[in-house]
Amino acid sequence: MLRSMYSGVSGMRGFQTKLDVIGNNIANVNTIGFKSGRVMFKDIMSQTVSGVTAPVDGGQGGVNAKQIGLGVSIGSIDTMHLAGSAMTTNNPTDLRIDGDGFFLVKLDEEQATPFLTRAGDFHVDSARNLLTSDGLHVLNSDGDPIQLGEDTTAFSISSDGTVLQTLADGTINSDNKIGVAKVSNPQGLEKIGGNLYRMTLNANADGALTPTTANNTEEGTGAIVAGQLEMSNVDLTSEFTEMIVSQRGFQANSRIITTSDEVLQEVVNLKR
Secondary structure, eight states, X not given: OOHHHHHHHHHHHHHHHHHHHHHHHHHTTTOTTOOOEEEEEEEOOOEEEEOOBXXXXXXXXXXXXEXXXXXXXXXEEXXXXXXXXXXXXXXXXXXXXXXXXXXXXESSTTOSSOEEESOOBOEEOTTOBEEOTTSOEEBBTTSOBOBOOTTEEEEEEOTTOBEEEEETTSOEEOOOBBOEEOOSOGGGSEEEETTEEEOOTTTSGGGXXXXXXXXXXXXXXXXXXXXXXXXXXXXXXXXXXXXXXXHHHHHHHHHHHHHHHHHHHHHHHTTO
């Protein structure tokens, strides 16, 4: 069989994967805190027809190797952790991290390692817990769920994540701070859906996750901006351009298969 046919098949598979990633990006263009994906290709090993020969002093010069490539494969599917645009909502429980870091959330107290998220559309339930839209507890800098006091009449959140609770007697309680975690390699995090990421061994050394505070110069975490949300970082102009390139690449590789099939048909017809 012709090598070109299998190269065309590998190219179609690669561009199909790229179209899948582009489709997911476009679908999440309005998802709070979403980070777009990117597909990178790499060539498959080449078949060496003839090897390299070294030049001989006073004699024949060197000859380069003759190699035939065998197609393409997926090199990586990267998550681009670039900052999304800010959307002002003026809702005091809507939070945005202006810089590096992730919010920490837990489903319950039995969960050992918290999830991470950049989506700060939080809510307060009837038990005065600060929660995500899916009911996960937002953690403080000590790794504990945040719960407002019973006599809290109003509250606000400062740039370092301090929850300033105004009590019934007029005093202010500032014991809680929104927990933020810095990740060495954000691309090493695992997406699990619901705007959540799971810690992995390639995100932080040994998979360790230490809660800290926002606007921390030593840890390098960004400031928290209350009343704003981080929008998706998907660029529709780039996505549609890449979609056109992927579509044409898919068509070109399908043409390779068609042409290879015609050549094989000619070989078969030699028997007539």
